Amino acid sequence: MKRTKRERQTALKESINENPFVTDEELSAEFDVSVQTIRLDRMELSIPELRERIKHVAVRTFEDEVKSLPIDEVIGEIIDIELDEKAISIFDVKPEHVFQRNQIARGHHLFAQANSLAVAIMxxxxxxxxxxxxxxxxxxxxxxxxxxxxxxxxxxxxxxxAFVKVVSTVDQVTVFIGTFEMYRMTEQSEGEAG
Amino acid sequence: MKRTKRERQTALKESINENPFVTDEELSAEFDVSVQTIRLDRMELSIPELRERIKHVAVRTFEDEVKSLPIDEVIGEIIDIELDEKAISIFDVKPEHVFQRNQIARGHHLFAQANSLAVAIMxxxxxxxxxxxxxxxxxxxxxxxxxxxxxxxxxxxxxxxAFVKVVSTVDQVTVFIGTFEMYRMTEQSEGEAG
DNA sequence: CCGCTATTAGCACTTGGTACTAATATCAGT
DNA sequence: ACTGATATTAGTACCAAGTGCTAATAGCGG
Known part of the structure; x- marks a missing residue:
């Protein structure tokens, strides 16, 4: 079921995006073209090779692991953080985050972004x-x-x-305000809250 | 400034932990021993090679990113509901819902279950x-x-x-209490809250 | 000097590629 | 049907960062 180059490349992009850990060989099997074609496609789309892709994912995490909580556990993307002071994250609301009925974002996503930012700032x-x-x-x-x-x-x-206040805005308009009482967990005392 | 094998290996462990992206060659320069020695050390300490290390970091991130919050309309399974009166839902905490570090469920999942139940009860x-x-x-x-x-x-x-109170328990022990002020949205007025 | 551990060296092989060249296939237009 | 352009495939040399293995050498304790 071969399709045009354009279609394949679109699918390829998506496929790699979904699973950056896939090799050219696996992709060549998936799309039923030669490995070389996959390589050419990657060049044209400027998609780096497997190892570079993996590295990017890893570097992102690692660098952002600042000190406290790893960024990979944060909902939304942290764009600025001063530990114990302030932090900013952005979260793009996608179709899967809203009520089908009226396209309004479900509350727990706003909460999740704010709450995980409060955790990260600690x-x-x-x-x-x-x-x-x-x-x-x-x-x-x-x-x-x-x-x-x-x-x-x-x-x-x-x-x-510690008490953290989070104000969320969309186009400078405040949409959500949350205050969080946070507990600093020390090594031995794993005993409060969830 | 060579030290004993034991000391080197301790330092090596630490060094790799701090920066998993370092190659054997770089380590060999750092500790002023041959690449082979570094390899032997890694074997003895069962530290995987660079690429595997990077991969592990990446996989961790990637899986977490995919996780975040489920797409389902209701978080948890509603097992009883009397509209406008009361409702019960259950939610099984799985590995993807917890902090890797201490296996404690992330707050937004508790919130999500409670909040979506509050929405459902209306x-x-x-x-x-x-x-x-x-x-x-x-x-x-x-x-x-x-x-x-x-x-x-x-x-x-x-x-x-309407005001909804949600009490969440695990084995009859209360783990979470939430009160929610809910807005009943009528057809025309799609104007408040998220 | 023997024995032991530690270290170093060298080679073949592996993965998942890059870079490049060259051959072939496919299709569109005339 | 022939020409060109584009697309695809094939093949080679090479690279990084290893593994796995064998073998040589260094250093030290008794």
Whole structure:
């Protein structure tokens, strides 16, 4: 079931995007063309080779692992972080994040972005959320980009607590505000909150 | 400044841990021994080769990225519902829902289960969350089953509002409490909250 | 000096490629 | 049907960063 070059290349792009760990040989089998064709396709699409792809994924994680929580556990992409001070992440709302009915983003995605940013900002091996108050001010729709800004507003080191305020905006309009009481988890005490 | 084999191997472990992207050749220069020695060291310490190390980092990231939040309309399975009154759902915590580090479920999954149950309980075409207060009382780990019970505790029909309380338990122990102020969205007014 | 561990060297082989050249296939237009 | 252009396939040499293996050498303790 061969298709045109154009179609194959589109599919190829997608395929590699979905699974960057695929080799040219596997792709050649998948699309029923020679390995060389796959290579030519990659060149034209400027898709790097397997190892480079893997490396990129890995480097991204590793570099961003700043200190506290790995970025790979964050919902949304962190674009700026000052540990224990403030952090910013962006999250692009896609069709899978909204109610089919009215295209409005489901609340837990806004929460997830804000909450994981609150976790990331903590300058600790691991932090957990203890309490939280949320306000969903305006609906967010598919296609919009949510910018979440987190600020540490209070610290209680003796209690292993910190308070983080997250304000999420779309086009400078505030859509969500959340405050999070965070627990700094030390090595031995794995005992509070989820 | 050569040291003993033992010391070198300890340092080697650390060095690779800090920067998994280092090659044997670079390490050989760093420790002023031959590449073969580095290889022997890696064998003895069972540290995989560069590419495998990178791959591991990448796989970790990639899998986590794919995870995030499920697409399903309702997080968890609703096992009982009385519209406008109460509802129960269960959610099995799987490895993909927890922090790798300590196996504790990430907060947004508890929130997602509770919030989507609060949405479901509303006897309306569609409801949105306006405000919410959460308490994460105990950590939940992979393998546990969360039972969330939602109750409508107050109704304000004139304001299109209802208040829902959700209590989540694992083996009869309360792990999470959330209260949700819900907005009943009528056909024309698609205007509040996310 | 023997024995032992540690270290170094060298070679063949592996994966998943790049870079390049050359042959063939396919199709469109005249 | 023939020409050209594009697309595809084949093949070679080469590379990085290894593994696996054998063998030689160094250093030291008794």
């Amino acid at each position: 300058n600790e091996e691991l932090a957990l959320t203890v309490k939280s108050e949320l306000q969903f001010l305006r609906p967010v729709k598919a296609g919009q980009r949510i910018v979440a800004k987190a600020t540490v507003i209070d610290r209680q080191p003796e209690k292993n607590r | 006897n309306e075409e569609l409801a949105l969350t306006v405000k919410s207060e959460l308490q994460f009382l105990r950590p939940v780990k992979a393998g546990q089953r969360i039972v969330a019970k939602a109750t409508v505790i107050d109704r304000q029909p004139e304001k299109n509002r």
